[in-house]
Amino acid sequence: MKTFIRSVAIVFAFYQSVASAEDWKGHTEVSPLEFGLMAGSSFYGSSANFGVLASGAYLINKNGFVTDLDDRVWAEVELGPTFFSVGGTDHTGLQYNAQLRWDFTYNEYWTVYALGGLGGFSLPNAVGGYLTLHPRFGVGAEYQTKTALLFRGEVAADFLGVGVAFNF
Numbered sequence: 001m002k003t004f005i006r007s008v009a010i011v012f013a014f015y016q017s018v019a020s021a022e023d024w025k026g027h028t029e030v031s032p033l034e035f036g037l038m039a040g041s042s043f044y045g046s047s048a049n050f051g052v053l054a055s056g057a058y059l060i061n062k063n064g065f066v067t068d069l070d071d072r073v074w075a076e077v078e079l080g081p082t083f084f085s086v087g088g089t090d091h092t093g094l095q096y097n098a099q100l101r102w103d104f105t106y107n108e109y110w111t112v113y114a115l116g117g118l119g120g121f122s123l124p125n126a127v128g129g130y131l132t133l134h135p136r137f138g139v140g141a142e143y144q145t146k147t148a149l150l151f152r153g154e155v156a157a158d159f160l161g162v163g164v165a166f167n168f
């Protein structure tokens with residue numbers, strides 16, 4: 001994880017913006033499906049645990065809500081294991097999220113987004129063994145490469161992670 005963060009920091013240090021259009025304006029055409037994988041910290045109560053989230057998103061509004069901005073809205077689900085350590089032994093739970101993601105395209109490389117929906121955990125017996133459900137809000141950013149590959153980072157109340165995504 002440290003190596004990945006250092007690599008991303010090096011890329012950002014030497015990054016130069018290419019001005020092909022006015023920032024935040026225009027209309028970016030994107031594929032209607034996006035699949036990804038993120039790894040990071042899943043937060044349950046006062047504990048931070050390692051988690052992996054696979055994501056799938058479907059473009060539901062390609063023109064967004066604001067006419068002067070390059071924005072779009074996705075319906076997205078995320079699902080993956082969360083690894084708990086209780087009493088010196090490891091246990092695996094499941095984290096799940098269903099949300100709307102509102103993307104704002106800055107330029108041909110960067111997109112920032114806000115998300116809101118529902119999230120929760122299916123907890124192992126050592127942590128209570130029940131299902132939880134809570135509101136989920138967060139922000140994130142995607143870096144578009146010249147291919148269908150995107151690098152993605154997300155900060156939400158129950159997850160902090162980085163990963164990759166692919167447009168289809």
